[in-house]
Amino acid sequence: MSNIDLLGRRKFIAGLGIAAGAAMVAPAMAVSEKADGVKWDKEVEIVIIGSGFAGLAAAIEATRKGAKDIHMFEKMSYFGGNSAINGGLFAAPGTPMQKTEGVKDSVDRMVNDQLASGRGVADEGLLRHVASHAVEALQMTLDAGSEFHPYLQQLGGHSVARTYQTTVSCGAGITQPLFKECKRIGVNTHNRSKFEGFLVGAKGEVVGVKMRTNYHFGEDQPGKVLNIRAKRGVIMATGGFAQNVDLRMAQDPTLTADVGCTNAPGATGEGMYEMFRLGAIPTHLAYIQSGPWASPDEGGFGYVSNYSIFNLPHSMAVSRTTGKRFMNEIADRKTRADAELENRDEKGNPVPPLLITSFKDSKAHPNTEKVIKYNVGWKFDSVEELATHFGVPLAGLKAQIAEYNGYVKTGEDKQFGKNMTKAAGKYIEAPFTVVRLWPKVHYCQGGVKVNTKAEVADSFTGKSIPGLYAAGEVCGGIHGVSRLGSCSIPECMVMGMTAARSLMKV
Structure with missing residues (x-):
């Protein structure tokens, strides 16, 4: 990896067949740089980009594992990202409510349901990892104060009832309690902060990020760009790209601007783009799910x-x-x-x-x-x-x-x-x-390839990119052709927790 010039890496995206020159909602795409000679404006322990399910879970878990100086950045004016407006549906096998209702379930059964929906190309290892830890993630939401209806739902493609739903019938019933918990335990949160690229060390490791402050989505950018060093690493939890019409049309020409979308306006994919530039492997970008x-x-x-x-x-x-x-x-x-x-x-x-x-x-x-x-x-x-x-x-x-x-x-x-x-x-x-x-465009199954440690795979070396972790919808390949409903929250949270554990080396 160290022998590959970053400028050469930037050309990589042009060969992806994903509208490399497509216009983004944001005025400019991020550009990573070598960190040699960079003047650091701030040095922190952990950087988390994104404040949805994955980012929030990562911050809480990292704190539980001993992290003292976590900084979470959100490009929009509000925290919670697209997660705040999702359906608030959480699937897990072997939950207390299943036992109460007499529902027989298992990790194997949940994974098999997802493999069938994935049409043979879902990642069984990742699905099994998420299903095995889903109850832990559910408990994190309960510990933070999330409230759920006192009944289970059986969503399409699930062979049994295994889905909890928040009493407010949306993801805010989880993101708001998790965000409050983050504030309570001392996580540093920054809104209107746009990711502008990675800062990369001599051996190709991610050592920091460039963040634009005072960012106003869809407007001219008045804010200053800060160089922030991340001593332990960077967790990318930036979500999907369903609102990036050019990118989704490059995968499926029928998904034009006339097709509705359930996502928040900030779901435009710049973080994913920049990981591709760095060498991350694009996986299953053409699998874009519409909510029926x-x-x-x-x-x-x-x-x-x-x-x-x-x-x-x-x-x-x-x-x-x-x-x-x-x-x-x-x-x-x-x-x-x-x-x-x-x-x-x-x-x-x-x-x-x-x-x-x-x-x-x-x-x-x-x-x-x-x-x-x-x-x-x-x-x-x-x-x-x-x-x-x-x-x-x-x-x-x-x-x-x-x-x-x-x-x-x-x-x-x-x-x-x-x-x-x-x-x-x-x-x-x-x-x-x-x-x-x-149907409305709802979820992008495609993104960067990760392993069960939430490490980002490097297409140039075949190994993981040091210092870089990813979790949530920005990752690809987990669900295959079609994701089962209520499986995104456990995926985001479990992989966010996993990224934190990997980064903390526990």
Whole structure:
């Protein structure tokens, strides 16, 4: 690695096929430099870039392992990153609530579910590492004060119910308590601080970072760039690139600016780019996941997403042109998103399908009231009223409801093989709650390649880049083609904790 000139490394990204010259939301891409002769503005023990699940968990775990001077940097004005607005869903095997509810689960079972969703290219070693430590990460959230609903959910692609959800139905129910814990234990936090590149030692090791202060996202940059030395190392927890339209279109031309996105605006990928420049291996960049539970009637993640995730196991998704089901409502995300995208008219225009739930069952989720209040969902007193409102063939819809209710009664879905465990006793009957479904870009499975120590692999040497660790959505290859819902929080937190342990050498 020491024999490779950094300028040569910067050319590396041009050969990736990922829009090397693509315009970013930010005005300029970061550029790393050799540290020789650099004047250090500050020297700290540990640098963490990013304040989402991964960065927060890393900071807490590093402190627990003896670190005294941790500095966490966030480029936006608020802390929590994209994690703060995610669904707040946390999957883990062998949890206390599973034992209470009599759910039999194991690390092997969770890993096998994820491998099936990953279509044969997921990293079993990383999945097993995360699943094996997921309960530890869950406990960290509880210790910090996170609160969860007193029931488990079974999300699409999971063979059993293993998912906790925060009582506020979003990731802030975890990021805010973790951030408060960081402040309590003395982690130094800096917002409006943009990563501008690595500072690299004579042997290719990461010895520090350049950080721009007083950064205002999307505006001219008035702040000063500081050279910060990291004595133990740097943890990159900068998230995905779902808001970088040029980069995602380079992987999938259909993911244009017209396609909705659930992510926060800062999910633009500069940290990932710069690790590529340094020599990190790009992995699975083309695997970009769309959330099949999203609504075309609201922006971002919205209220419908968590409403749908909760209700899909005991609901019926139908085509508006036929009134018939077209998918297993709790298949993995890719299977469902692909099926939803096929709902179009004869001219190819989208005809978002409907998710139909009995109101008495849907209202068990706190978002139901908001979905109806803000006109992104509807309540109907009869099937005739529902069919008329959306122009659905009444005869076809009535026949489908009767057929589906038969599956609820027998516990066997002969149409699509849906697991009917969570649908037991929950018939589709009036009054109904209805929302429209249409996928939104949600998660990037691709990023830099890491190992089970959260070390970043170096494409030039085949070894790990010294002093550099990464955790969370900025990493790639873990989930394969399709990530199962509620598996991102445990991944981010476990790998953040792992990075801290590796860095602290424990």
